[in-house]
Amino acid sequence: MDVVSDAVSAVRIGKPSSNRVRVGGSWCARLAPYDGAGFHVVLEGGCWLLPDGGSPVSLGTGDVVLLPHGTGHVIADAPADAATVRRAVSFERWLDGRVPDRQPAAASASREVQMLCGKYRLDRSRMHPLMAELPQVVHLPNRVGAHPELRAAVDLLGHELVTQGPGSCLAVPSLLDLLLVYMVRSWAAQGAGGTWSTVLGDPVASAALRALHSDPAAPWTNDRLAAEAGVSRATLARRFTALVGRPPIAYLTWWRLTFAATLLRDTPDPLAAVARRVGYGTPYAFSHAFSREFGTTPGQYRAEAAGRAAE
Incomplete structure (x- = not known):
């Protein structure tokens, strides 16, 4: 084993969950703080992530964002003011009306957004310092040549969630675990000022x-x-x-x-x-x-x- 693998294995419990979401028009959904880690991958279009107590993050096609400490946040089609954030629909309610093939007829195709949204359960009772020092929001923009393993995992996961072919029930959780490792690895490779980025280098x-x-x-x-x-x-x-x-x-x-x-x-x-x-x-x-x-x-x-x- 290596440090990143062991650091992730030490905190991962249970099965991760994910949804492929397609939405158009004007929308705003809130995800409550969570005792785990959340992630979003923008497959098509763009949106905004508004973390509690943090600055808005613009997400474009191919961008990946990890919230390793379960920070509560809002995802929306556009930057939102405080009043709009307070009116945001809970993600669970929003998902019920925005799953694939149930897109509102009034939605504009030009503003359509497709995402992978998911969560990992984590045991924080004994967290490795590499995981503990991850920032509240890890934004991994889609850049040519950057993070090829992460991009490959995203493509495979998106395909499995759409096709649901034979063996999908095993493939999806395994790909989600792989995605978490690649997100942490990509953050460490960026050398974004963390102690453990320096340690591993x-x-x-x-x-x-x-x-x-x-x-x-x-x-x-x-x-x-x-x-x-x-x-x-x-x-x-x-x-x-x-x-x-x-x-x-x-x-x-x-x-x-x-x-x-x-x-x-x-x-x-x-x-x-x-x-x-x-x-x-x-x-x-x-x-x-x-x-x-x-x-x-x-x-x-x-x-x-x-x-x-x-x-």
Whole structure:
């Protein structure tokens, strides 16, 4: 695994949802704050996104926008004043009257907009700092040659939602998961000022992180990590700590327990197996470290996570 994959896997729960929407004329819909992440992809036409407490964002054909912290927002055909935003119809009600093939007869074809709108459920109890530092709105404009993997995923997802061919029930959730990874990857590649964009672009820190995430159970030491990164132990400690915010072995301990929480949430593996996968020799040692970090036992954490997933 790598940092982006692990950061996304640590918070993703349940199945994502999405709708392909076609609308024309004058419209304005509100999406309430959500304990997850929302996204919109403009397939045709253009519209505006008005995030709560943020600046309006103009979206054109091919643009992708991710709201990784579930920020409430309005989507509309044009910039809207405060009074218009307050009158916005809830997205669920709006969707009922604006699904494909139910476009109002009075709608203007020249103003037609087609979008993919969706949501991801996220477990924020143990979020990787890469995900935590994402801005409220991640806007990925459609530019020639930019983010080709993201564009390919958008095209495939749009096609599946329209055709609903054999296997679509499996293909759509998988493509939505892929879309989330590509959105986060594209944001990181932009180097938009985030700490983790810098971390992933640093050859020393990124090499050490790849090693730790590829095999968190290995008996890592500072000397062994420095050899993986091709630098001295002192250089590794200085650069890694300055960029990541904690020394390499402290990060390893934190990640082992965070990864363990993901395994407890997503797998039925017994405690001994989870302990081995994250580098602890005995269930007792693992349980002690987990309880110190999370303030609860592994068993209690698993039961609570199951309850959240069932909600």
